[in-house]
Amino acid sequence: MSDNIKVLVTEEEVDRKIEEIGRKISEDYAGKEVHLICVLKGGVFFMCELAKRITVPVSMDFMSISSYGNATESSGVVRITKDLDDSLEGKEVIIVEDIIDSGRTLSYLVDILQKRNPKSITLCTLLDKPERRVVEVDVQYVGFCIPDEFVVGYGLDYQQKYRNLPYIGVVQ
């Protein structure tokens, strides 16, 4: 049986927002190059669309961190399941996420990636659930602040389904 999904952010709103963030990053990094790091799997749709909107030179790498498994609540356990391919030495790094919830994943990531000597690390997320924050994280680029509801679409899954929805929705 398929679930009923209530639309929270439409495809048009997501597209417009990504264009806006892409423009802002291009202005902020004018004359520089950016190295985008995608946190798999959820961040992949957002990062690909965002990369297309950035006008300064872009390189990309991918990393997988497991913090949730198939549950809808954070276990607080974060582990690297796929590390980056490339060095971060001297790079202007932007970590791209689909969502920040407790903040544990990004806090952990920033800690370990800072040790690899990037020139800078900034954080970019499509969605933010500020009410859920357990660990403080300094996020420079936020698409939408959303209420404390479990959302799917645009990379976000419910039991591995719905990542391919072109909008953000809530499973009813």
Ligand SMILES: O=P(O)(O)OC[C@H]1O[C@H](OP(=O)(O)OP(=O)(O)O)[C@H](O)[C@@H]1O
């Ligand atoms: O702020 P936090 O509470 O740490 O939660 C955010 C993390 O949770 C989601 O990943 P998930 O573990 O669901 O993996 P997935 O992207 O492969 O679905 C999301 O992509 C973030 O990485």
Ligand SMILES: Nc1nc2[nH]cnc2c(=O)[nH]1
């Ligand atoms: N799919 C999904 N993953 C999450 N990880 C943290 N919050 C969420 C959420 O609302 N939806």
